[in-house]
Amino acid sequence: MITLNIKNSRQESIDAQKGNKNRFNSFAPIRSNTSVSWLIDGQDYFEAVINGISSAQSFMYISSWWLTPKLYLRRPANEDNNRQYQLDLLLKKKAREGVDIFVILYKDLHGMGSEYTFKILTALSPRIHVIRCPDVPLLWSYHEKYLIIDGKRSFVGGFDLSFARYDTVDHVLSDYPSTNRPSEMFPGQDYNNPRVRDFQRVSHAGETLVDRTVIPRMPWHDISMFMEGGVTIDLIHQFEVRWNYLRNLKMLKGLKLPALPLERIVAVNHLSNNSNSINNDFGGTNQVQVVRSASNWNTDVSHEKSIYQAYLDLIAEAQHYIYIENQYFISSVDQDNMILNKVGKALVERIKLAHLKGENFRVIVVLPLLPGFQGDLTSFESSAVRSIMHLQYISISRGEDSINKRLEQAGINPSDYIEWYSLRNYDKIIPPLKKSRLAHLSSMIFRHRHRHQLQQNRDIDYFVSEMIYIHSKVVIVDDKRALIGSANVNDRSLLGDRDAEVAVIVEDTEYVPSFMNGKKYEAGKSILDLRLRIWKEHLGLLEVEDWEDLSLPGLEQDDSEMAERQVMDPLSDIMYQILWRNKAKRNTLIYRDVFHCVPDDTIFTYDQHTAFVPDSKRIPYGHAPGFNNTPSDNNATTIQAKLDKIRGHLVQFPLDYLNQSDIITRNVWEMVTPLVIFT
Known part of the structure; x- marks a missing residue:
């Protein structure tokens, strides 16, 4: 049996923080024998959180950027007594059972309702304690997202316990009850599209802010992980x-809050009456290390940026491939740049080394098509969107200090080594017809004998498309190591003295046979599982059972599991061309043809943008040209035939969109807004 002395572990974390003796200069050491489970998309995450909260016997620590108490963790809320899994009811139940609950919550200034959340949670039970951070307005935010149960189990990643995060692998855009699903999956504010209207009045949980009869919801893709093992002690620390640091900053008000750890937290559940040891025999094979961005505005440390150091080291040490999935990508390749983090430079240097040595090396980056803020791209209210777009484009492909330009200057074709992708989906919004309306339409159909044409006209109105918003913060390297947490690729998350962040580095010591660059390869089991699960969802391959039946060139495996691993070889040029490049290109072309959606690589100026996108006065957001009999080259039958050819959710990230326009200076407000807010 493996044991961990909790007092010594706390002291070890403190000593490491002072001396920076750990890898990546982290406050936390590498912990072995950790068991991990990947939680991909909200349904997986919320179900695991239900189990975690329900199992709590002693205490819970919740760290969150956003928390909405009236969140339903299991859907549909109106079926199978699922209302009992509303977040505030679960927490209240556990508090009544004697569980102490402590919550650190970002004190927002942007309508996320942290004051409302504070009042709701603290009114549930005297055992529930909440601190909002920071106490004074700052440009930076408390962005950490993790949950600790009884000191044994923990959740870390990109998910907040809040509206709009629940989703399934299907990432549907509509939410009307049907014969298969008689209740709504996304009630009230959970049906959301921030590109149309961002969150408001979050205390009104049952209010839907967009018209669900017309406007598609924005799907949410995110990733967290569940852990059991000694690594939880570092999150506790x-x-x-x-x-305690934030409590002391609140002075007299803070004295009303208990200091941690409570004596009973140290004494009960995971510690025996005569021992200081925590049972760590979870049978895990993963080595896990906590890293963070922290400084003295949010905790008792001057400055730590171990997430940033982990990024740089993971990139520099990569041997075969790097897969990045993130909400933002804002970075620099130059020392004299307002963007300070050098993740971009690390990628350029690693690619240049691969080119020099003749290595088959690949970097894949998956980002949202657009930042998830409200506003038409030509309007005043979209200034935040365009500011972030500008920063991302100068990081990736525009200007002499972008990644692509630096590679071209070195005689390297960027797409030989690094490519950029996004996610999109389509759906139908078919509101149930009222009986009077149904009778009227039936009468029209009978009178005019144009049933097929009327059905065509109605059906074309139903089609919608929307990007899938990528909120995950994941790096996977060589099927050996992964980083998962709350940190974006930008200065806010990585520099340490701005947003507060936390992440973990995972490396599995159990190896399984796989493929890399067409050759047999030993991959870390859990890391390989993570990559395959993500890729199969994006590529539309989750339902594949017999991989040998795909009839792909070069597939030689009789065993389905090994055939899957050969198909998904990240360095196989044939597989990459077929599964990534060809699929993303085909999907992109279909969406362009059917929906005229932006951003798009054929749109270089604002005038072209205005001419290309559907007229918002006649065609609702997300709908196809042809809506309500507007001119279109398509009808419902041709649209459906084209959409049937889409596979998965993968599309190309539009590197050339508005590349002949000045994205950042469309109005005076934008010219005086400090860009550092968005870096």
């Missing part, structure tokens, strides 16, 4: 030190 992280939470307790910050709690």
Whole structure:
């Protein structure tokens, strides 16, 4: 049996914080024998959180950027007694059972309702304690997202316990009850599209802010992980030190809050009456290390940026491939740049080395098509969207200091080594007809004998498309190591003295046979599982059972599991061309043809943008040309035939969109807004 002395572990974290003796200069050491489970998309995550909260016997620590108490963790809420899994009801139940609950919550200034959340949670039970951070307005935010149960189990990643995060692998755009699903999956504010209207009045949980009869919801793709093992002690240390630090900053008001750890937290559940040991025999094979971005505005440390160091080291040490999935990509390749982090430079240097040595090396980056903020791209209200777009484009492909330009200057074709992708989906919004309307339409059909044409006219109105919003913060390297947490690729998350972030580095010591560059390869089991699960969802391959039946060139495996791993070889040029490039290109072309959606690589100026996108006065957001009999080259039958050819959700990230326009200076407000807010 493996044991961990909790007092010594706390002291070890403190000593490491002072001496920076750990890898990546982290406050936390590498912990072995950790068991991990990947939680991909909201349904997986929320179900695991239900199990975690329900199992709590002693205490819970919750760290969150956003928390909405009236969140339903299991859907549909109106079926199978699922209302009992509303977040505030679950927490209240556990508090009544004697569980102490401590919450650190970002004190927002943007209508996310942290004051409302504070009042709701603290009114549930005297055992529930909440601190909002920071106490004074700052440009930076408390962005960490993790949950600790009884000191044994923990959740870390990109998910907040909040509206709009629940989703399934299907990432549907509509939410009307049907014969198969008689209740709504996304009630109230959970049916959301921030590109049309961002969150408001979050205390009104049952209010839907967009018209669900017309406007598609924006799907949400995110990733977190569940862990059992000694690594949880470092998250405990992280939470307790910050709690006490913030409590002291509140002075007299803070004295009303208990200091941590409570004596009963140290004494019960995971510690026996005569031992200071925590049982760590979880049978895990993963080595896990906590890394963070922290400084003295949010905790008792001057400055730590171990997430940033982990990024740089993971990139530099990569041997075969790097897969990045993130909400933002804002970075620099130059020392004299307002963007300070050098993740972009690290990628350029690693690619240049691969080119020099003749290595088959690949970087794949998956980002949202657009930042998830409200506003038409030509309007005043979209200034935040365009500011972030500008920063991302100068990081990726525009200007002499972008990744692509630096590679071209070195005689390297960027797409030989690094490519950029996004996610999109389509659906139908078919509101149920009222009986009077149904009778009227039936009468029209009978009178005019044009049933097929009327059906065509109605059907074309139903089609919608929307990007899938990528909120995950994941790096996977060589099927050996992964980073998962709350940190974006930007200065806010990585520099340490801005947003507060937390992440973990995972490396599996159990290896399984796989493929890399067409050759047999030993991959870390859990890391390979993570990559395959993500890729199969994006590529539309989750339902494949017999991989040998795909009839792909070069597939030689009789065993289905090994055939899957050969198909998904990240360095196989044939597989990459077929599964990534060809699929993303075909999907992109279909969406362009059917929906005229932006951003798009054929649109270089604002005038072209205005001419290309559907007229918003006649065609609702997300709908196809042809809506309500507007001119179109398509009808419902041709649209459906084209959409049937889409596979998965993968599309090309539009590197050339508005590349002949000045994205950033469309109005005076934008010219005086400090871009550092968005870096």
